[in-house]
Amino acid sequence: MDGDELVRDYLGRLDAASWPLPPERRAELADEVREHIETALAEAGRRDSVTVRNVLERLGRPEEIVSSEVDSEPAPPRWIEARIAEAAAKAPTLGALEIIAILLLTAGAFLLPVFGPAIGLVLVWLSTRWTRREKLIATAIVVVIFVLPIVGLLVVTDG
Amino acid sequence: MDFPLVLLLIPAAGIAAAIFLIVVLARRRH
Amino acid sequence: MSGMVHGDTRNPLTELRRGVLEHCVLAVVRDRESYAFDIVRVLASAGELVTSEGTIYPLLSRLRRDHLVTTTWRESDAGPPRRYYLITDEGRRALDAFAGDWARFRDAVDALLAGGARRGESDGR
Numbered sequence: 001m002d003g004d005e006l007v008r009d010y011l012g013r014l015d016a017a018s019w020p021l022p023p024e025r026r027a028e029l030a031d032e033v034r035e036h037i038e039t040a041l042a043e044a045g046r047r048d049s050v051t052v053r054n055v056l057e058r059l060g061r062p063e064e065i066v067s068s069e070v071d072s073e074p075a076p077p078r079w080i081e082a083r084i085a086e087a088a089a090k091a092p093t094l095g096a097l098e099i100i101a102i103l104l105l106t107a108g109a110f111l112l113p114v115f116g117p118a119i120g121l122v123l124v125w126l127s128t129r130w131t132r133r134e135k136l137i138a139t140a141i142v143v144v145i146f147v148l149p150i151v152g153l154l155v156v157t158d159g
Numbered sequence: 160m161d162f163p164l165v166l167l168l169i170p171a172a173g174i175a176a177a178i179f180l181i182v183v184l185a186r187r188r189h
Numbered sequence: 190m191s192g193m194v195h196g197d198t199r200n201p202l203t204e205l206r207r208g209v210l211e212h213c214v215l216a217v218v219r220d221r222e223s224y225a226f227d228i229v230r231v232l233a234s235a236g237e238l239v240t241s242e243g244t245i246y247p248l249l250s251r252l253r254r255d256h257l258v259t260t261t262w263r264e265s266d267a268g269p270p271r272r273y274y275l276i277t278d279e280g281r282r283a284l285d286a287f288a289g290d291w292a293r294f295r296d297a298v299d300a301l302l303a304g305g306a307r308r309g310e311s312d313g314r
Contacts, residue, residue: 015187025250027187032225032246035269039226042267060241069247071207094184105177109170117173124180134183138176146172149164 003052007037014062020070020084023131029069033059097127117142211248212287213238215280218258222275224265225249249274257283 001009014033018026040055041047059065101123108116121142125135210232217223217231229245232238239245252258257280262270276284 028250029246030187033243035271036226036229036243036246038268058241059243062243064241065243065247068207068241068244069250072247072251098180098184102177102180105173105180106170109173113166113169117169117176120173121176124176130180130183134180138180141176141179142172144172145175146168149168153164 001049003041003047003049006049006052006056010037010056010059010062014065017062017066018069020066023128024133025069027131029065033065095127095129097123098129101127207244207248209291210238210244211252212284212291214245214248214252215257215276215284215287218274219276219281219284222261222273224271224273228274252280256280 011030011034014030015026018029021029036059037052037055040058041051044051044055101120104112104116104120104123108120110116112119121139124130124138127135130138213232213235214228217228223231225245228249229239229242232245233242249258252274253260256277258274259277260272260274263273265271
C-alpha cells in the first residue's frame with residue numbers, strides 16, 4: 001500500500017474502533033488524528049509508505065486510542081457496559097435504524113406521503129450515528145425544500 | 160394548483176435530506 | 190481521581206501513567222499555550238513518556254472537560270486553524286497538588302528501591 005492508502009486505512013480502522021464514542025467526539029477525534037498525521041507528514045516533508053508507517057506507529061493502534069478515550073469517560077454502571085458490548089458485537093457503520101430512516105425519507109415519501117418522511121426524520125433524531133449538527137442540517141433541508149414553498153404559495157394565494 | 164406541487168416537494172425534500180445523511184456517513188468511513 | 194472507575198479490567202500501571210501524563214501535559218501548557226502536536230513533541234523530547242502519541246487526544250479532551258485547560262482557535266500559516274491549549278486556574282491548583290503528591294510518591298519508591306538493594310547485598314546475593 002502506498003502512503004495515502006495507509007493513512008486512509010488507519011483512519012478507517014479508527015472510525016470502526018470508535019463505535020463506543022458519542023458521535024460528536026467520534027467526529028472530533030477523527031479530525032484531531034487526521035490533522036496530527038498531516039502535520040507530522042508535512043514536517044517530515046514526504047508521504048512515502050515508510051515515513052507514513054513510522055508516523056502511524058508512533059501514533060499507536062486505533063484501538064488503544066479509543067480505549068484511552070473510553071477510560072477517560074466517567075464509568076457507566078456495569079449493566080450499561082454489558083449492553084454496549086452486546087451492541088458492539090453487531091454494529092456496522094450503518095445500522096438498521098439508519099437504513100429504515102433513509103428508506104422512509106426516500107421511498108416512504110411515495111408510499112406514505114408526509115407521514116413516511118416525518119417518521120423517517122424522527123428516526124434520524126433517535127439515531128446515535130449522526131451528530132446533533134448533522135441532524136439539524138437534515139431537518140433544515142426538509143423544512144426548506146418542503147415547507148417554505150408551501151408557505152410562500154399560501155401567502156401568494158391569500159394576497 | 161398547489162396539490163401537484165406538494166406531491167413533488169415531499170419526495171424531493173426527503174431524498175435531499177437522505178442524500179446528505181448518506182454522504183455524511185460515507186465520508187466518516189474514511 | 191475521577192475517571193478511574195473501570196477497575197479490575199485495567200492495568201494499574203496504565204492508570205498511573207495516565208494520571209502522571211495528564212499533569213505533565215498541564216505542565217507543558219502552564220506558562221504558554223501550545224497546540225496538540227507541539228505538546229506531543231515537547232513530551233517526546235522530555236523522555237520516554239508517551240508510548241502511543243495518539244492517546245494525547247483523549248487526554249486533552251478530558252482536560253478540557255474537567256476545565257483544567259482552555260482552548261483557543263488560531264489561524265496557522267501551515268494550513269487549517271489550530272486549537273491552542275492553555276492552563277486554567279483550576280488546572281494550576283491541580284498541578285500544584287500533583288507536584289506535592291508526586292514528590293512524596295517518588296521519594297517513597299526511591300527509598301524502598303534503594304533499601305531493597307542494600308538488603309540484597311547483605312544477603313550475599
